[in-house]
Amino acid sequence: MVGKFKRLLIGRPMKSAEIEGEKLNKLKALAVLSSDALSSVAYGTEQILIVLMAAGFTALWYSVPISLGVLGLLLILILSYRQTIFAYPTGGGAYIVAKNNLGVHTGLLAGGSLLVDYILTVAVSSSAGTDAITSAFPSLHDHRVLISLTMILFLTIMNLRGITESASVLALPVYLFVVSIFVLIISGVVKYFTGGVHAAVPEMSTTVSNISLFLILKAFSSGCSALTGVEAVSNAIPNFKKPAERNAAATLVMMGTILGAMFIGISLLAYWYGIAPSEKETVVSQIANATFGRGFIYYFIQGVTALILFLAANTAYSAFPLLAFMLAKDKFMPRMFMVRGDRLGFSNGIINLGVLSALLVIVFNGDTENLIPLYALGVFIPFTLSQLGMMVRWIKLKPSGWLGRFIVNTIGMLTTLTISLIFVFTKFSQIWMVFFFLPFVIFIFIQTKRHYENTADQLRIDLARDKPLIKGNTIVVPIAGITQVVKQSLGYAKSVTDNVVAVYVGFNDEEIERMEKKWEEWDPGVRLIVLRSSYRSIIRPLIKFVDTVEWKTAETDHITVLIPQFITKHWWQHILHNQTSLLLRAYLFNRKDVVIATVPYHLNK
Template identity: 40%
Template sequence: HERLGVLLGVPVFASDAISSCAYATDEILIGLSVAGVAALTLSVPVAMAIVVVLVLVTLSYQQIIRAYPEGGGAYTVAKENIGRRAGLVAGAALLIDYILTVAVSMTSGVENLASAVPALVPYRMWLSVLGIVLLTWLNLRGVRESARVVAVPVYVFIATAGTMVLLGLGRVISGDYQPYPLPDLQPTHHLGAWVVLHSFASGCVALTGIEAVSNGVQAFREPHVRNARIVMAILACLLACFFFGMSTLSRAFHVMPAPGTQTVMSLLGRKVFGETWAYYLLQFSTLTILILAANTSFQGFPRVARLIAQDGFLPRQLANLGDRLVFANGIALLGAIAVALVIIFRGSTHALIPLYSVGVFLSFTLSQVGLLRRWLRERPPGWFWSVLACAPGALATGLVMCVVAAAKFVYGAWMVVLAIPGFVRMFLRVRQHYDAVARQLTLEGFERPKQRPTNVVVVPVASLHRGTVFAMEYAKSLGKNIRAVHVVTNEEQFEALKRRWQQWEPDIPLIGLPSPYRSLVRPVIEYVIAMRTQFDTVTVLIPEFVVGRWWEQLLHNQSAILLDWSLRHLKGVQVLHFRYQLEP
């Protein structure tokens, strides 16, 4: 396992923490644009307010790293310090956050690519779908990027984006720059508190991913807590500088993004670098870091799903490692849902953003409130200063969560507001099921049956062939009470079958089951139910032949599958399949 120092820790966690600057400023400007061009002057104050929240959150998560050196995900912190229900709420928020990270990062990356190559604009949605499918496939194959491989594109992005911000600010300070023409925006809303709050809520997506370091403390070299805190501080500084710098430059250069065609990153890059190799390097590195951000969710989502599944609140299949030592079920589920979201929202990052921030800030808040409760309960040395560092962050993220939910509710946040309690309800129902199964399977207070149950073997026979003969021989090994049954849809064919049956199986009766409506399944079910009144157990042995090639199976009817499905819920009925293999 590759342990990380500060130099490699920055790029490994940077994709989560700083990739959001690729679309956060866009959302602020789009949110303010509804009040006309004059409202765009507020983009810098809004960005400053978001940076203040970023500082408070960073200080709080520094405390979480110290308190949970084994990795303090929101699910664990909330469950241990607030309660099981709070942990499930945090778990639901995290799963939704990971799903949206994949969808938003991929669509934003494709939009930045399309900004540089306009011919790709009509294919944004399908390029995003293709990207998610490829990421899903790679993760199912067990492909893992090494820290050194990831470091190259991340540091290229940091270098190119940082150069763009520094050169742009230098030109603004010196006055040697030519802004874009002022955008022609027709106001549709009055510039009031609601528009500003809506813009603030949109821009808060800048904070998504900043908690990633706290979930991966164990990935660092010793002293891992100190190294993790240093890396988180560096990433918070980079994010603040990039985000606030881009917001400031957007105001100075009169940048107004066009959702789906031109991003702030592309427009600023063109002004600073021109149509040079540096501009295309910036756009390509932006696409790369957003793909890496999406890829981190393919590791985070299965991990959280595994924790919840181990506690019995999700299907246990999500806790199972696949043959390539990956949580294949969680990876496939994440990929499928992310693809569905991209298609539903037509590959638009702007349309997906309203769904994004509610779950993020809910998990922020629960983590910090959980940590506050721990400090107040245990009161370790220095607890008072830890509370002072953590409390403002918990208050700030709680308020931001309310603002985001209210401001973005009609734009799509309502889906997440309803989805989170829906997820929690699903978690509880899954746990109720597992508890009920455990109660019925436990050997506590159970006594072994004092006598063996009576049994009859029922063999449905459609026709007489080699597979049927072998199936009857197997049935004789199960017991002496054997009944062969045939659903009669043609009397002449049934009489011919009986004559052949007497030649091959004279010791076993062949019973005809009338079927006036030509149903092949219902007569067998009714006969089995009748047998259950005479025997404790009915064993239904279904003969079937297996062809050599998969497509050949489509040439034969699937009555065995239908019969099996219909019988599986009958109490006291056991279903066996006798498969006779045919040569390909």
């Protein structure tokens, strides 16, 4: 039943040889990996305007040069990550760049920041999409957590079905959003230049004395939230069809071009239309309303905008499992993140991402607004470290034309570092936890690797000298009575060795006498040892007896505790049985020289 339901949800298992068919072409990759970056058009300009409104309506003129500054930083990031793609074609992005050029701990800082950022991306995107829905349908506001969780579940299942299938389903809404925004921009520009818009637009001369450099920098850093997700392509190079690095680089350039055109278009229209941010209506909604009125096109744009905010989380579903794979490959995360699932995706990474982001939504009750600064800072820390790592790489290798690349990375590093510092100084009350959480994540990474290295040291053998130690075997069979399962267990034990003892724990003389009499009558050819328990405990006398046997036979025999256990026909019946055997097994796991074995006996009713 469970197997059939699993097949229904995620489809048939795929052979390892089919993995090439799961690779993405440029158009599908653009939809899967750029949904986070492209969706930021819906709120990037608005974040700039919200900060500038602190200086009054006339300060909104500065949204244009600030947007151009964001566009310049986007260009630098695109050029930088394009260089990263060709320098590190195996993927990993900021983690690999920082680890190889700045040291392991710096690489872990970049990798940990990105992993946390991807979790926040899913939580924030699902909540933002839910807010768009509840704004249109206020009656659903009380169900926002359920709506967010449903969307996370949908994306998790879609990605478990395989990256190609999820790309095919999710490409349509992503491209609909791109087309609708370009229709909005072109229509808005035409309407503005044909005199269809009459708005009070602030001019430069009225704003110079009303705004500080600090406020401009704060607005710039807020606008840079539009750059989240830019690094996803460089992390996910293994998902591309061959030649992977060329296809990834082309996809990155396409994403940057589309994102830049949409962002500057929305910013210009917001300025030309004299739009101020409002708690009741988004900037994109105001532009669409002013351009088309509240007709079909307006509601279509609002609908696909809400949808893309949901689907922004899908970028994280593509990048998180691959980054977790890279970290697991270097032994900084559990090996389970290296395992491909039935549909050839890194299903453990996908499931963990879905669960952790769902927990965030539940903890914050669907209101993740306070996570946005942490979410943005989690992007700019890897941005800065990646740029710095590439700077070090150019200085070390000095390839042909390296100076120009070095300058690009230097400008990018200084800009992203400045933005990170602005976030720290202006929103410390919201992001202070990162200074405790990231060191803790890095500590977990280091402890995980140390454990794997210690385990490898203890398991490693010398092929020339280390041979199996041949010893005898003493088998102890705990029993609660004379049953079919005991008969089967004793038969198996005697097939392995003649040194078999059955152990029974009794609570009073009457029980013990009855058991000894029945055993003598049955005569299975196995010695019965009876232990009296004055305190009605079964586990403690058994453990004490096993310790005694272990001490006496440690040099000559292996000690095996063979636990009889019957398997019920229905899963729910299992909770009615075998509790003592489970406890005994749990206690014996801590004994270094004791082998634990189970003989199952299957019930038919």
